[in-house]
Amino acid sequence: MSRYDPSAFPPFAVTVDLVVLTVRDHELCALLVKRGEAPFQGYWALPGGFVRLDEGLAEAASRELAEETGLRAQSLPGSLPVGRAPAGAHLEQLATYGHPQRDPRMRVVSVAYLVLAPDLPSPRAGGDASSARWAPVRELFGEEREERNDGVLLAFDHGQILADGVERARSKIEYSSLATAFCPPEFTVGELRRVYEAVWGVVLDPRNFHRKVTGTPGFLLPSGGTTTRQGGRPAQLFKAGGATVLNPPMLRPEA
Amino acid sequence: MSRYDPSAFPPFAVTVDLVVLTVRDHELCALLVKRGEAPFQGYWALPGGFVRLDEGLAEAASRELAEETGLRAQSLPGSLPVGRAPAGAHLEQLATYGHPQRDPRMRVVSVAYLVLAPDLPSPRAGGDASSARWAPVRELFGEEREERNDGVLLAFDHGQILADGVERARSKIEYSSLATAFCPPEFTVGELRRVYEAVWGVVLDPRNFHRKVTGTPGFLLPSGGTTTRQGGRPAQLFKAGGATVLNPPMLRPEA
DNA sequence: GTGATTATCGTCAGAGAGACGACTAAGATC
DNA sequence: GATCTTAGTCGTCTCTCTGACGATAATCAC
Numbered sequence: 001m002s003r004y005d006p007s008a009f010p011p012f013a014v015t016v017d018l019v020v021l022t023v024r025d026h027e028l029c030a031l032l033v034k035r036g037e038a039p040f041q042g043y044w045a046l047p048g049g050f051v052r053l054d055e056g057l058a059e060a061a062s063r064e065l066a067e068e069t070g071l072r073a074q075s076l077p078g079s080l081p082v083g084r085a086p087a088g089a090h091l092e093q094l095a096t097y098g099h100p101q102r103d104p105r106m107r108v109v110s111v112a113y114l115v116l117a118p119d120l121p122s123p124r125a126g127g128d129a130s131s132a133r134w135a136p137v138r139e140l141f142g143e144e145r146e147e148r149n150d151g152v153l154l155a156f157d158h159g160q161i162l163a164d165g166v167e168r169a170r171s172k173i174e175y176s177s178l179a180t181a182f183c184p185p186e187f188t189v190g191e192l193r194r195v196y197e198a199v200w201g202v203v204l205d206p207r208n209f210h211r212k213v214t215g216t217p218g219f220l221l222p223s224g225g226t227t228t229r230q231g232g233r234p235a236q237l238f239k240a241g242g243a244t245v246l247n248p249p250m251l252r253p254e255a
Numbered sequence: 256m257s258r259y260d261p262s263a264f265p266p267f268a269v270t271v272d273l274v275v276l277t278v279r280d281h282e283l284c285a286l287l288v289k290r291g292e293a294p295f296q297g298y299w300a301l302p303g304g305f306v307r308l309d310e311g312l313a314e315a316a317s318r319e320l321a322e323e324t325g326l327r328a329q330s331l332p333g334s335l336p337v338g339r340a341p342a343g344a345h346l347e348q349l350a351t352y353g354h355p356q357r358d359p360r361m362r363v364v365s366v367a368y369l370v371l372a373p374d375l376p377s378p379r380a381g382g383d384a385s386s387a388r389w390a391p392v393r394e395l396f397g398e399e400r401e402e403r404n405d406g407v408l409l410a411f412d413h414g415q416i417l418a419d420g421v422e423r424a425r426s427k428i429e430y431s432s433l434a435t436a437f438c439p440p441e442f443t444v445g446e447l448r449r450v451y452e453a454v455w456g457v458v459l460d461p462r463n464f465h466r467k468v469t470g471t472p473g474f475l476l477p478s479g480g481t482t483t484r485q486g487g488r489p490a491q492l493f494k495a496g497g498a499t500v501l502n503p504p505m506l507r508p509e510a
Numbered sequence: 511g512t513g514a515t516t517a518t519c520g521t522c523a524g525a526g527a528g529a530c531g532a533c534t535a536a537g538a539t540c
Numbered sequence: 541g542a543t544c545t546t547a548g549t550c551g552t553c554t555c556t557c558t559g560a561c562g563a564t565a566a567t568c569a570c
Binding site for chain 1: 265305306310312348361362366
């Protein structure tokens with residue numbers, strides 16, 4: 001840092017890209033927007049945009065999130081990598097991508113953020129519904145993926161960013177209470193279990209899951225009410241407790 | 256991304272900062288360099304520097320690492336956040352810091368990388384030995400920390416970056432075999448245990464530790480030889496095995 | 511009511527961790 | 541050389557947690 005003339009620094013563009021995940025219909029889904037212009041015109045991409053010179057990175061991510069989804073998200077001062085949005089969505093920094101050729105137009109460094117949100121009404125992208133969608137992650141990475149265009153699924157390196165975000169989410173719900181970020185403010189143990197099942201793509205034993213989550217101090221707080229919105233016997237409603245780390249963690253089944 | 260004229264993007268400076276950790280004398284230490292110029296002249300700071308327009312982020316981190324320590328480190332193509340340097344050092348992306356005022360001169364976004372290295376000879380910073388040192392992490396964060404200058408320990412937000420890097424290292428050796436990155440190519444179980452003890456700042460039971468690490472498939476490979484360099488009964492020498500994730504993890508003692 | 515569905519409680523066996531005793535094999539000291 | 545010290549290695553016991561799975565409870569659809 002001392003070898004350079006600070007007034008002659010190499011100029012970069014800095015963007016934020018958002019991996020917005022939610023659970024819809026037992027499936028982990030990611031928010032994608034359709035690009036209206038070159039490069040990658042017509043491709044699906046992660047929502048995102050340029051960071052302004054007077055805003056922080058998390059702040060820019062919150063702003064883009066609000067613009068693309070209407071989700072209000074708290075922008076945190078400084079460069080703290082983790083935050084919690086008031087609407088229940090969770091926002092945290094994922095990683096930064098800066099391959100010199102990742103954008104053919106210029107040198108762009110993109111700071112990716114991961115957003116975990118409860119199931120939302122259908123997306124809007126600046127009011128244009130046809131240009132945004134919730135894409136099931138399985139479709140994008142499973143064997144049944146329909147390759148698009150010249151074999152590239154997403155614009156730029158967004159396929160890699162999305163994969164990294166999905167992997168982060170999958171591993172993070174193991175040892176943190178973040179799975180509750182996919183749930184509405186009040187939820188049942190069964191609903192939380194279906195979140196785990198959707199994110200991990202596995203089936204969990206309802207009895208062991210119930211014992212585990214209700215037995216972990218601070219994970220769940222009984223909210224008093226019950227609901228039958230899932231059918232069957234009425235289930236207790238819970239809110240997310242104060243605990244953020246789970247010790248011992250939830251164990252993702254092998255294989 | 257579609258709302259802006261790409262030719263009029265806001266210009267940022269992008270730097271990499273390195274959190275280089277090693278274990279020396281039973282203590283976790285971080286590499287610091289002394290700043291020779293304003294701002295924060297005379298303060299200790301993390302090594303780092305500007306990213307060039309034609310190099311990737313990990314590549315820039317490797318280059319800076321080599322310049323500051325002589326450690327050769329493999330630069331990875333693209334934006335892959337994790338890599339392994341040939342000299343045995345581990346390099347991975349940590350987080351990105353971009354508060355608008357984090358550098359008083361201009362808008363700088365810094366991508367921090369975490370480097371875990373075996374104990375190295377004393378550092379050199381471009382040949383000037385007095386301007387680089389291994390600082391015990393305990394001195395920087397413990398109660399006994401001697402506040403420097405106007406109460407700020409490190410230049411810029413490097414105190415926060417270092418704290419994040421230390422926390423990443425502490426948690427990552429729980430569920431990965433990365434602790435071996437602090438060891439020479441061949442090491443004993445006791446040496447590995449002392450790494451855990453230094454990084455976590457705890458004392459571990461040698462017998463349980465031995466059972467755990469030798470019983471985890473793929474963690475350690477017997478290299479055949481023995482050594483008495485620690486005194487006492489000769490110990491078997493091991494190399495790092497192929498496993499990268501430990502399941503079940505090493506457990507960091509409570510409290 | 512009957513059956514389907516979901517929630518919740520209980521039991522049992524096995525894996526793994528913490529505590530700690532016991533033994534081994536080298537160098538250091540007398 | 542006898543003894544001490546240091547570290548390494550093997551075992552044992554107990555407790556906790558998990559996975560497998562039986563049993564019961566409370567609602568809805570018919």
